[in-house]
Amino acid sequence: MAGTFNVLHDGHRALLDRAMGEGECLVVGITSDAMASLEREDVLPFYMRRRAVEEYLASKGRTATFESIDDIYGPEGMLDDVDVLVVSEESEANGKLVVERIVCRGGNIRLSVVPMKRSEDGIRISATGVLHGEYSTHGNKGVRIAVGSANHVKVEAVRSVMERIYGDVTIVPRDVPSGVPEQPFGDETYQGARNRAERALGDCDMSVGIEAGVFEMYGELIDIQHCVIVDKEGRITVGTGSGFAYPPEIASEVRGGRTVGQAVDSLYSKTGVGHSEGAIGLLSKGLLDRKGLTEQAVLAAMIPRL
Numbered sequence: 001m002a003g004t005f006n007v008l009h010d011g012h013r014a015l016l017d018r019a020m021g022e023g024e025c026l027v028v029g030i031t032s033d034a035m036a037s038l039e040r041e042d043v044l045p046f047y048m049r050r051r052a053v054e055e056y057l058a059s060k061g062r063t064a065t066f067e068s069i070d071d072i073y074g075p076e077g078m079l080d081d082v083d084v085l086v087v088s089e090e091s092e093a094n095g096k097l098v099v100e101r102i103v104c105r106g107g108n109i110r111l112s113v114v115p116m117k118r119s120e121d122g123i124r125i126s127a128t129g130v131l132h133g134e135y136s137t138h139g140n141k142g143v144r145i146a147v148g149s150a151n152h153v154k155v156e157a158v159r160s161v162m163e164r165i166y167g168d169v170t171i172v173p174r175d176v177p178s179g180v181p182e183q184p185f186g187d188e189t190y191q192g193a194r195n196r197a198e199r200a201l202g203d204c205d206m207s208v209g210i211e212a213g214v215f216e217m218y219g220e221l222i223d224i225q226h227c228v229i230v231d232k233e234g235r236i237t238v239g240t241g242s243g244f245a246y247p248p249e250i251a252s253e254v255r256g257g258r259t260v261g262q263a264v265d266s267l268y269s270k271t272g273v274g275h276s277e278g279a280i281g282l283l284s285k286g287l288l289d290r291k292g293l294t295e296q297a298v299l300a301a302m303i304p305r306l
Contacts, residue, residue, distance in 0.1 A: 002030070003030065016053070028067070087114070146206070147208050149209075157294035161298040183259035190226050194230075197209030207231075210227050227294075
């Protein structure tokens with residue numbers, strides 16, 4: 001099977017469940033960032049989309065071979081040994097094209113079509129609807145939680161934590177100003193997170209503000225991510241993620257007036273690292289990414305509520 005998996009929802013879960021029931025070995029094609037961005041404006045980075053599928057399969061005791069795909073056919077030879085191609089009703093036409101191509105090459109493959117999943121309002125569940133805060137990944141309203149940012153890493157970190165706590169949650173991204181400098185230092189970090197949470201709350205049950213800032217500690221420049229959660233009753237809870245020290249070359253750039261993102265982009269020839277794996281993903285060589293670090297802060301801010 002293949003797809004964009006742009007926020008894993010019940011439609012995707014139904015496809016994966018069908019695929020697991022069809023065979024012993026799974027091959028999952030996930031559209032590359034380049035291909036996904038041609039079809040839609042709002043796309044999560046590839047590593048987040050793949051990880052969501054991996055985690056769902058792991059919860060069922062299964063694994064898969066993953067391929068990054070740039071067209072509906074996938075890399076050469078990807079489907080040569082595949083017996084069943086699982087598709088949704090929406091992608092059935094493309095599925096038939098793929099099957100025809102494989103059969104013409106002497107292969108033997110059949111199509112397995114999975115019906116669409118619908119929300120409690122009767123509309124087709126889509127990643128766009130989930131991303132825009134129209135319903136949960138299960139198609140229900142659930143607990144409505146605002147996030148004071150449009151940054152996908154922050155939004156999906158909140159979704160990941162809150163789904164584990166509440167089950168059904170509708171996450172509503174709201175791009176509000178932090179009210180602090182682009183690169184917060186010290187107490188500006190907490191204030192920025194609180195400003196984001198309070199300004200985003202609106203008609204939601206609760207709101208989450210997240211801000212990463214730097215602190216002068218132990219002779220190092222330490223990054224500590226802060227999360228502030230406010231609810232409609234006015235209660236405020238706070239948490240942080242684990243802190244880490246920046247290498248001297250980054251610390252020097254930030255002390256000189258650059259943001260962490262600017263310093264990393266310049267020194268490591270990266271672009272937009274803050275909206276992807278983050279500086280922590282780069283510096284830890286992938287052992288911890290920004291989403292994981294953000295989840296720590298969100299969960300810590302929820303502990304008083306738990």
